[in-house]
Amino acid sequence: MVTPTESIKWKRRPLSTMGQTYKALNFEESVLCSPTQYFKRYIPDDLFTSIAAYTIIYALQQGKSSFNLPMYWDTSLKVNVFWENISRDRFLELRTNLHLVNNLEKPPENKDKFYKFRPVYTAIRKRCSDLPIEENVCVDEGIIPFTAKFTAKQCVRGNQVHGESMSSCCVESVLLFQVLKSQGINAVGTVRQNRFGKNLPFSDDKTIMKQTRGYCEEITSADEITMCKWLDNRPIVLCSNFVGKGSVDEVELWNKKHHKYVKVERSEIVRKYNHAMGGVDLFDQLISSYIVFIRSRKWSCV
Template identity: 40%
Template sequence: MPNNESDVCNDNDNNNSDIQESDLVTNNEISDLKYILSEKKDIKWRHRPISILDSYSEWEQHIEDQELLSPSTYFSKYIPDDLFCTMADMTNIYALQSGEISNFKQTTPAELKTLFGLHIIMGTLKFPRVRMFWDTTLKMQLFLDSMSRDRFFQVRTNLHLVNNMDIPADNKDRFYKVWPIYTALRNRCLELPAEEELAVDEAMIPFTGRLSVKQYVKGKPTPWGIKMYMLCGKSGQAYDFILYQGASTEFQESLLKAFGQGPTVVLQLAQRIKQEMGHKIYSDNFFSSYKLFQALKQENICAAGTVRVNRFANPPLMPDKEALKKERGFSEEICSTDDITLVKWVDNKTVVLGSNFIGKGETDKVECWDKKQNKYVTINRPEIVKLYNHGMGGVDLFDQLMSYYRIFIKSKKWTLRAIFHAVDFAVVQSWLEYRTSAREIGLPTKKIMDLLHFRIRLADVLVLSGKDIPNKKRGRPSATPPDTPVQRLRGETRPPEEIQYDGAQHWPLHENGALPTRCKFPECKGRSRVKCEKCNVRLCLSKEKNCFRSFHLN
């Protein structure tokens, strides 16, 4: 069904965390705010359309010089190398503090990259048990060669981002232990140029263990976990977020007192676009309020969303019982003297939307399903509903992309779940950046990596780039004679450039019994029995020519 209007009727009530606007707050009490807000008693409603103001600026797209980078380069913008160095130091310190230093070999940033890369592959393959990735019958050679199973669990168990001894005695910040990685993520999100249509909504870090700040959000695919408020574009790209931890969440006290929790979230997330004009922000009824629309209007930011009528000073809208007697597609609009408008629209049930820039506007026709007639019917749709349905789904799209290949973590440690959620976050953000750049430079759609191949390529580089060649199989030597011909594998592929040019441990290996195959150096048409042990490709290496050296020089 095109443009399904029922989307606007499915907002969660979020009764567990709703904070109503305080009727006791006056302009004098919020003198430190620059907003001019109306009291409920001063709000006057009229049955008239909203005045379209000329003061709203047109949105201008900021297009930077796009350059298509490698997946690992995009990823390093969210989780930089210096953060891996910090993680290695803190992990070694924690192993010492926990008394495991006797049997714990100190980890390195390269090993932690391998750990992260293996986790990314786990999210892609989704075996029912983590230990199955080291099962020799499955022949997951990347796992067998990169890190032993016991070492994997040992490093992951001790993984830390901060020194526990540095945590203040009076610390009330529940997320102190994971802030380094989320700070790095947020810093990169704030650098991205924002889209025109933005949405504010809730997202979840799945976790069902014991945690004081764990939340339940009805209607979410993963209702239990750590709640995040996110600002996302229509494409799913995240531009800012707030980790919610109850009373200790870093909300601005003046905003919280004047507006309540939901509107405060929108105002704080909107601060990163105040220097840019023409953006439109959409939110559901948990966030929307009359004062929020007023404040955003004074910031020259367009806003719209579903609303709860009791936050809007008893607007003279038609009662639901009377509205439902009207034909489907009926709408009613009222507007205040501050040019804040409410539109009541009748679909399968009634829904009320508010805005500071658009009302019924230019109504259009749309098809929707009628259960009684068992067919599609054409009804009228106000413009505010059209814009809301078009721009509201950014956070849900981001959640959807995260859920496809989420890293599997079955642990009682909430910190592990939060850390590897941040890794998934960085991967999705990196892929969205990559896809945008690829489209801007005109790369054909067939050559743009989808999220699955992007994750595999990234994981391969994290595990192998800059590393030594893994030791060969342990145990008894093979009974196969050394001169037994080696069967040539079909579909021999070139390694990623990050591995090809990393300059680490590329050794030639001569396969005596193998058939010579085509040299993979682009300028050579010869055949060779010599392959790079790390890249696993055949290359010429003789007195006449040295394709092996040329292949690995950037």
């Protein structure tokens, strides 16, 4: 049962029941594959066959009858993978006419802004659905820097980054935790306090900043959704449908003021969150190493 945000009554009390943790089957990758093999698991060959067919259809619609042009790549650079496999003009023609769908088959009522790219999303989603379910699944979102006009573009205030938001799910309100709980899925994540209603019975940030690092307040709703405000270098709000403040342990964290590690009390909800979110840090690190700034809607202008 889902309770509207404005109807939820939060009280200062601990979570009364702890959710059962899913135990995943043990699995290991028996054979280490090449990057190309991993890529083909998500983007299969039949998708490239469809791309080739729709590219030819679009080229014919634009009055192009053939891709067989006489000129080849300049061999002075000696990049064999280019000039031994495809001519320069053929590549430019393919780049200009590249399509994943047939424009004439688009339904008139279709409002999908990603219609022309949807086959790639579908292929990746299908592959992800086939993967074994792990015990801890970490979900995050990222911004692809993009400055051209596009209806899905967003601006991240504070970072001054414009781009397209790419995510699997977003912690927008208590509704997500309620729905996941109804499906037997445990969830924990950092949240924005203002998305969970007004006048929550938390102390304000100024009051909490006067407390010792590691201080934690917990509030819980009638349907056993809990929120904790934990003090690190600043107050952090976490929400969960299966774990609250729970058992407290100590962890060593860096103190910028005294330039040394100090022991800080850590609530169970923080411990569960930190244990499962390592994949996000690795993902962000890899993305930052290969980031591409896109300034045009034309895919080749990167």
